[in-house]
Amino acid sequence: MKLLKLYKSPEIFKIALIIAIVVVGYIASVFYGQMKNLDSSVELITNSTKTQLELEKILSIITMYESNLRGYYITKDEAYLKDRFLRRGEIDENIKKIKILVANNPSLIEDVDLLNTLVDRRFNLFRETLLMAKSNKADTATFNAKIKQSSEFTMAMKDFVYKTINTEGAKIKAHNLNHQFDLRDSIISAFLLVLLSLLILLLSFNKINVDVIELKKTNDELQFLYLSFNKAEKIAGFGHWKVNTVTGVYTFSDNFYRLFGVEPNAFEPTFDNVAKFIHPDDLDYVIKSHKGSLISHDSTVITYRIILDNGETRYIDSVGSFTQNSKGEVVKTGVSHDLTEVYKKTLKLEENNFELKSINEELESFNNIVSHDLQEPLRKIQMFISRIVDTNNETISEQGKIYLSKIRISANKMQSLLIDLVDYSRAIKGDKEVKQIINLNDVVNQVLEDLSSNIEEEKAVITAGVLPEINGVSFQIEQLLVNLIVNALKYSKDDIPPEISINREDIGPDEVFEGKLILDHDYYKIVIKDNGIGFKQEYAEKIFVLFQRLETDSKYSGTGVGLAICKKIVDSHKGYIKAQSEPNIGTTFSIFLPKVV
Amino acid sequence: MISHNDSMHILIADDDEDDRTFFSEAMMELKMNNKLTLFNDGKDLMDYLSCPDIVMPHILFLDLNMPYMSGFECLKEIRADDRFKDVSIAIYSTSSSEKDIEDTFVEGANIYIKKPNDFSNLKKVIKEVVNINWQFHSSGLNKETFFFSI
Numbered sequence: 134m135k136l137l138k139l140y141k142s143p144e145i146f147k148i149a150l151i152i153a154i155v156v157v158g159y160i161a162s163v164f165y166g167q168m169k170n171l172d173s174s175v176e177l178i179t180n181s182t183k184t185q186l187e188l189e190k191i192l193s194i195i196t197m198y199e200s201n202l203r204g205y206y207i208t209k210d211e212a213y214l215k216d217r218f219l220r221r222g223e224i225d226e227n228i229k230k231i232k233i234l235v236a237n238n239p240s241l242i243e244d245v246d247l248l249n250t251l252v253d254r255r256f257n258l259f260r261e262t263l264l265m266a267k268s269n270k271a272d273t274a275t276f277n278a279k280i281k282q283s284s285e286f287t288m289a290m291k292d293f294v295y296k297t298i299n300t301e302g303a304k305i306k307a308h309n310l311n312h313q314f315d316l317r318d319s320i321i322s323a324f325l326l327v328l329l330s331l332l333i334l335l336l337s338f339n340k341i342n343v344d345v346i347e348l349k350k351t352n353d354e355l356q357f358l359y360l361s362f363n364k365a366e367k368i369a370g371f372g373h374w375k376v377n378t379v380t381g382v383y384t385f386s387d388n389f390y391r392l393f394g395v396e397p398n399a400f401e402p403t404f405d406n407v408a409k410f411i412h413p414d415d416l417d418y419v420i421k422s423h424k425g426s427l428i429s430h431d432s433t434v435i436t437y438r439i440i441l442d443n444g445e446t447r448y449i450d451s452v453g454s455f456t457q458n459s460k461g462e463v464v465k466t467g468v469s470h471d472l473t474e475v476y477k478k479t480l481k482l483e484e485n486n487f488e489l490k491s492i493n494e495e496l497e498s499f500n501n502i503v504s505h506d507l508q509e510p511l512r513k514i515q516m517f518i519s520r521i522v523d524t525n526n527e528t529i530s531e532q533g534k535i536y537l538s539k540i541r542i543s544a545n546k547m548q549s550l551l552i553d554l555v556d557y558s559r560a561i562k563g564d565k566e567v568k569q570i571i572n573l574n575d576v577v578n579q580v581l582e583d584l585s586s587n588i589e590e591e592k593a594v595i596t597a598g599v600l601p602e603i604n605g606v607s608f609q610i611e612q613l614l615v616n617l618i619v620n621a622l623k624y625s626k627d628d629i630p631p632e633i634s635i636n637r638e639d640i641g642p643d644e645v646f647e648g649k650l651i652l653d654h655d656y657y658k659i660v661i662k663d664n665g666i667g668f669k670q671e672y673a674e675k676i677f678v679l680f681q682r683l684e685t686d687s688k689y690s691g692t693g694v695g696l697a698i699c700k701k702i703v704d705s706h707k708g709y710i711k712a713q714s715e716p717n718i719g720t721t722f723s724i725f726l727p728k729v730v
Numbered sequence: 731m732i733s734h735n736d737s738m739h740i741l742i743a744d745d746d747e748d749d750r751t752f753f754s755e756a757m758m759e760l761k762m763n764n765k766l767t768l769f770n771d772g773k774d775l776m777d778y779l780s781c782p783d784i785v786m787p788h789i790l791f792l793d794l795n796m797p798y799m800s801g802f803e804c805l806k807e808i809r810a811d812d813r814f815k816d817v818s819i820a821i822y823s824t825s826s827s828e829k830d831i832e833d834t835f836v837e838g839a840n841i842y843i844k845k846p847n848d849f850s851n852l853k854k855v856i857k858e859v860v861n862i863n864w865q866f867h868s869s870g871l872n873k874e875t876f877f878f879s880i
């Protein structure tokens with residue numbers, strides 16, 4: 134695995150190349166050494182062959198002199214002594230040549246010197262023998278002895294010379310043999326090294342090949358990526374650009390040109406060419422931001438208008454930041470986006486928002502009218518009725534009194550309706566109120582205190598368990614509980630006093646509201662249960678609709694707003710409310726409020 | 731120190747003629763021997779109060795919603811003037827909005843009365859308010875006791 138990794142790395146190239154160069158260099162140097170050795174041994178062989186030749190020449194001259202001398206002695210023919218007999222010159226020439234040839238060999242120099250003295254002595258012997266032969270004084274026996282002595286000396290000299298030649302020959306032979314071994318070794322090692330280098334080169338070549346294939350693959354992928362990126366830019370309405378802060382060269386993507394309503398590469402990628410499109414009012418700001426950033430290297434977010442050739446104004450949002458390229462030069466890269474559609478939509482939204490706001494304000498003033506201006510005349514009517522009843526009680530007929538009472542009941546009903554409507558509209562606006570942590574037990578206590586007279590009147594028994602803390606708008610939660618308790622008091626049975634309980638319950642695993650599962654982890658469940666007249670379960674959702682009433686009997690003085698307010702309040706607290714009821718048994722309201730995070 | 735005698739000077743500023751009539755009739759029926767002065771609007775009231783030689787009122791009933799100068803503006807001006815520091819101010823309004831109650835409380839009104847819709851209730855309110863021990867009421871004043879409930 135590690136090896137494979139090494140093989141894949143580009144370092145392997147350099148290593149292989151270095152090894153190959155070292156090996157080839159080594160081979161070259163070894164061969165150079167071998168060649169040099171060969172050269173010197175060839176020279177050595179030539180030298181020694183020449184030396185042998187010269188030595189043999191000397192011997193042959195001496196042998197010739199000896200046979201001539203013998204010839205003369207036998208025939209006494211002077212012709213044998215002709216032809217420069219016993220001249221040293223030729224032999225001296227030979228010895229001189231040998232001395233040059235053996236100049237590098239000290240042991241041979243000694244031998245040559247010895248040879249020279251031997252030759253001297255031989256010549257002396259020659260002369261003595263010649264003198265003896267010429268004088269004829271000596272007897273045959275003495276002469277023969279002299280001849281024999283000469284001949285033996287010659288033999289000894291020959292022996293010496295051959296010994297020298299042989300020694301030299303053996304040396305050369307050994308040298309030659311060694312040299313041959315060396316040569317064979319170096320050829321084998323060179324062959325192996327060449328094979329090794331070849332292997333390394335082959336591996337490297339394979340590696341290069343694989344790399345090239347991978348490079349091509351990567352290149353193809355890059356090409357594809359570039360194409361899809363281009364396409365994506367076109368679809369998304371994005372364009373990108375680069376500027377090298379060192380060279381000042383700009384690069385624009387194809388779609389960057391399209392943002393300006395022109396074909397790709399329609400103009401030279403320079404800042405000035407882009408600036409021509411920028412709205413004159415925005416140009417200073419764009420130049421300041423962009424050019425400034427090229428010095429400070431701070432990211433930029435610029436929104437500006439451009440004017441296309443057809444006169445159309447578009448909104449461009451341009452974001453730029455700085456990175457370093459492979460050369461370490463700082464490059465600003467940016468993405469520009471055509472915001473026009475978004476901008477137009479935002480404008481439209483703002484307009485709608487403004488309209489909604491003014492409608493809301495109108496509703497608010499309408500609310501004020503309902504809460505104040507409509508109540509004013511109503512209160513007057515009530516006041517005047519009470520004045521008539523108080524002051525003219527004796528003079529009014531019984532029928533008139535009944536009518537007046539009916540007027541009063543209607544006026545009272547209208548008043549509570551107005552109050553409910555104001556409360557309802559306040560509940561609608563509820564999600565704008567500031568929420569805070571509220572202890573529900575505190576709220577219940579407050580509500581029970583506020584409603585104490587009603588509770589007393591109905592002889593109701595109200596119990597509350599331990600309730601949690603929730604995040605809510607205090608007055609709304611209060612209103613919610615007031616409405617539910619008032620409801621329970623109002624729709625109670627005539628014969629038995631109302632019993633109302635307020636408790637927290639755990640949420641079961643299958644608690645569902647309008648198809649949505651409600652988890653105990655997220656919500657508190659508050660249950661308000663009464664023993665009132667109840668209603669058919671099929672109306673359980675209808676009761677929360679504005680102005681929907683189930684009881685039309687005049688003894689139940691509802692406006693049809695109370696529970697609608699409850700629903701609004703629970704909605705604005707991101708909770709749920711539902712009712713479970715059975716006629717003559719009672720009603721259970723379940724409120725789910727988000728837990729405090 | 732204002733004592734609860736029969737010669738209390740009571741002012742009411744209300745642009746509604748009927749309400750002024752109800753108020754004076756209620757006072758009459760209660761047989762209170764107090765001096766009652768009526769004003770048609772806030773400006774009327776302030777013109778009167780700016781006179782240097784007036785009999786200093788003990789209680790001022792102030793409607794909020796009035797033309798020319800609202801009850802709220804009157805309240806601010808009166809409370810800014812040290813001359814009237816002993817005058818008890820009762821807001822007397824149809825509105826019972828949290829905002830109005832809160833604002834007038836902050837600006838130094840002593841009690842907030844929602845106009846009743848029954849004459850006998852009106853009489854009860856006037857009787858109780860006139861007989862309040864103001865010093866005691868004001869010392870323990872908070873938002874709960876500020877809003878008068880019958």
